[in-house]
Amino acid sequence: MLEYFTIFSLLIDSTLRVATPLVFAALAGLFAERSGVVDIGLEGKLLGAAFAAAAAAAVTGSAFIGLFAGILCSVFLSLIHGFACVTHKGDQVVSGMAINIFVAGIGPTLALAWFKLGGQTPQLSGDARFSPLHFPGEEIIANIPYIGLIYSEVLSGHNIFVYLAFILVPIVSWVVYKTRFGLQLRAVGENPEAVDTAGISVGMMRYKALFITGLLCGFGGAYISIAQNAGFIRNMSAGQGFLALAALIFGKWKPGLTLFACLLFAFTDALQARLQGVSIPGIGVIPVQFIQALPYVLTVILLAGFIGKAVAPKASGIPYIKER
């Protein structure tokens, strides 16, 4: 019994780690999409922030400067998206894709030119990284069965980003549903004409939303390169931005449900790592790829409307053109 409990605790532990960048990116996407701007550039922003954070941390030796650089880069990319889609009413999907591809290319190019390590940044250590936080009394409590495991594996020993991501969910929920800004944000994504009539600038609202998108993606990307890993490597975001987008859709553009989707997707990832080559009695070895594919299959099934219906913000994807 204790053995299964240990496995379960470790699974939860790695689920939380994997979920963190997804939560940041998905909440980032939530602001963009709720304001009516489709953002498939989450992937690029994560990767860009990861690169900028690792490069700045490698040069300065400070993880905080790294984080700041990551946020700056991600916000810049987000504003490019805004410039293309809000100011110039360009195609939002094309712009997002452009940012993804642009970042995938420029990250390794600059890393190679700056650090001469074949498109990576140097290995980071010490203050250049965010290390896990350990709660007080971990050693003492760790010896108590069950409770000790929960305390030391599940609650304690994570990066500050992990806690931050989970604290962020109720905050985002409060901002989106309980503040004036949140009301305007949702209105601009559902009915921009009404917002315009009320004398609020649709463009400005969307820029504000995209700024928050960039900010949150910055945290997610920095977590990937200077907390979860120790440096930037080519394409290290590895589709997590797209997975976050899927989680956002799966969560029906609501913070709480999106968190649940992120945890579910992260859990499948933790599970496949644990089930690699393990034979389950009565079933046999499940190919890991099938478990890996699960989040994508679930999202497609949800989009098809077979399990509930995912209804996007009404104005999402449509540039707002003021009637004259």
Added chain:
Amino acid sequence: MTSSLNKIQQSKNNSPKWITHIVVPIFNLLVALLIAGVVIYFNGDDPFDALLLLIKGSFGNDEFIGFTLYYTTNFIFTGLAVSIAFHCGLFNIGGEGQAYIGGLGVGLVAIYLGHLSPFFVIPLCIIAAIIFGASWSFVPAYLQAKRGSHIVITTIMFNFLAAALMTYLMVEILIEPGQQAPQSREFNENSWLPFMHEIFEFFGIQISVSSLNFSFIIAIIVSILIWFFIWRTHWGYEIRTTGANQKAAIYAGISPSKNIILAMIISGALAGMVGINEIVGVHHRLILDFPAGFGFVGIAVALMGRNHPLGIFFAALLFGALYQGGAELSFDIPNITRDTMVFIQGLVILFSGALEFVFKPYIENIYFFIKNNLVRN
């Protein structure tokens, strides 16, 4: 306000097609190259040297031209794939996955039927590429047409599904027995497409060995067929009408859902044909990750080529040159790699896609300025 509206109307009516279709894309490309040049300059290299080496490395001799055209072949297929979806108002980001699965179809035919006569097995490979590629875009198309699931998201998901499926098949099932690397056994030579240097040799002309193969000719034929299909058949007309205005299409008795599915399965089939060039054209075995981002290059190619097969040919040639020249370039300038070409590709998508209207009015104004002055004089 009315004057600016009038200006837009005037420019729409008067600016000739070649401004939109030739000058604007070239200008957008130049802006992208300019930004890349600035980055290269700040990395401590001479951007003009780089450009010269890039041209030399892509068109400098017949071997380089061969490799350039080999990449061009892939980009023609993926560019056409993205464009036909665009004609129907759809954005197919799934070219990568469709190419992957198309290659699977080609590989399965070559593995299990490769011993048959080439006159039988090669057409079968082509048909398999088409059917497998089309099947991978059919589900997202069906879901878009019948259930309103957003095709951008579903095709992204299908890229990941294709990658997972192919990894599973390559690692567990199609792997060559006794080998560690996840790749299939080499195909029977009957299924190999002739290389271009072999075709030329057959006619007594010696050219350098490269990866360029018969698929290039297939790509040219397919381009002409697609041009004919889009602008000379009623199917193409219905697809374009659906793309231009779905409501109008319904009033005209055109079924949007039928055309969405038609455009997308053709799109998937075209992307799947990358598998012909890669699998039976060059590698002669199934390998992991052979689409290597070619599906995404198709987006840049279609946008730059203005969704016209001729434009797509030139845009594909440009990206073929970037990919081949970029590979040669990294021998001389180590700081410039394939990644730099991906970066330029992103810029091209940004400027000729999302920001296409930024420079256009200025270019048109310059055109009108020159024209009016010439008329007066």
